Amino acid sequence: MMTSKVVYTGGLRCESTHTRSQQVIHTDAPPxxxxxxxxFSPxxxxxxxxxNCMLTIMGIxxxxxxxxxxxxxxxVTKVMASGPRRVSEIHLKVYLPAQYPESDRLRLEQAGLNCPVAKSLHPDIxxxxxxxxxxE
Structure with a gap:
């Protein structure tokens, strides 16, 4: 099944429709x-x-x-590089409930760090x- 349909709408913008839910996301080139x-830019x-992936996998x-x-x-903080223009760094500060059992925290952190998106990104990022x- 197709995941989404992306239409270029002009003016450096796109509209992406999720096939299953019909939810729509718009993107725009950054200044x-x-x-x-x-x-959001791509x-x-x-x-x-x-x-999103880390928090979802941690929930699972x-x-x-x-x-x-x-x-x-x-x-989320994104750092761009040039030559070629690309994402060079992604910085995340993940805030989680203090009441979560201390004995499970490392396991959840490891689950998040090993989420599918983290494993799909190029190792240079x-x-x-x-x-x-x-x-609290």
Whole structure:
């Protein structure tokens, strides 16, 4: 089954429709690459996908304790390089609930670090991930 359909809508923008759910995402080129930056850029989505995948896989790995992860979030910072223009680094600060059992934290962190997106990114892309078990 097709995953999505992406249509170039002009003005350095695209509209992507998820086949199964019909949810739509718009992208726009960033201001530093001839765009207006009025939506996620494709490289923003790449970087943001890492955080989404990590949190999802951590939720799966949490099993019965998945509900304790509700409200966890990640702050994503993308670093671009030139020659060729590409994502060179993705920095994530992952904030997780302090009440989560200490005995399971390392297992969840490892699950996140080994998520499919993390394993799909080129090894030249630095993945700088920090976990903070501080949420109240």
């Amino acid at each position: 530093d690459n001839h765009g207006r930056g009025e939506a 490289t923003d989505l790449l970087s943001t996908s890492l955080a 790995a949490a099993g019965e304790n998945e509900k304790l992860l509700k409200g966890a979030f990640a702050e 630095v993945q700088d991930i920090e976990f903070y078990w501080t949420l």
